[in-house]
Ligand code: SAH
């Protein structure tokens with residue numbers, strides 16, 4: 001089915017997304033500079049853009065920048081005075097992202113912080129709350145990142161977590177893959193934490209069979 005999933009994603013992109021020079025240049029620059037092709041798909045990027053706009057987000061937090069493909073979609077959802085903080089472990093990824101964000105004309109709105117996301121989050125004091133949080137980094141830390149999103153958010157903050165299905169891998173209760181263990185720890189946390197309402201939606205398409213968590217801080 002994989003080819004047909006890709007073909008339908010191509011159809012959706014053709015009908016609803018249109019040509020986008022900055023995003024196309026981002027993907028080719030990422031490839032040229034050796035970044036892995038694990039960005040969200042175009043349709044998923046537009047979904048993030050729409051969710052952030054529906055939330056009326058003025059302050060966005062992203063965990064896991066890579067080359068800034070999802071960052072560009074999210075930054076475009078912000079009003080003129082809106083700001084996005086994005087956290088990235090790898091200095092090379094952050095450098096490539098900076099180029100891509102500049103080309104896309106959104107770098108003034110985006111603050112890339114280099115280092116482990118757990119450290120960067122730990123250094124962030126509760127201030128102006130984040131309205132929207134997109135979590136897409138090392139999957140073993142997802143439960144911790146959601147806890148930090150709650151701490152740095154407010155009642156009504158939207159949280160999206162990428163890659164929570166992994167071709168059904170989430171069902172493997174005795175997996176020794178840290179990413180699966182981390183994803184299951186995330187579901188355990190979500191099922192027990194009274195501070196959130198959450199669901200998860202499976203997806204197929206250019207990124208094969210995967211899914212995302214959508215949650216709202218109560
Ligand atoms: N959100 C991006 C894709 C992110 S890929 C997009 O859709 O375009 C995951 C990124 O998380 C990688 O760049 C990886 O270097 C980064 N990452 C992995 N572990 C991390 C950590 N502990 N702290 C911060 N970033 C991390």
Ligand code: DHB
Nearest residue numbers: 038039040136137162163
């Ligand atoms: C991986 C990470 C992602 O964020 C993604 O969307 C797909 C794959 C990975 O680490 O393999």
Ligand code: MG
Nearest residue numbers: 038136162163
């Ligand atoms: Mg992802």
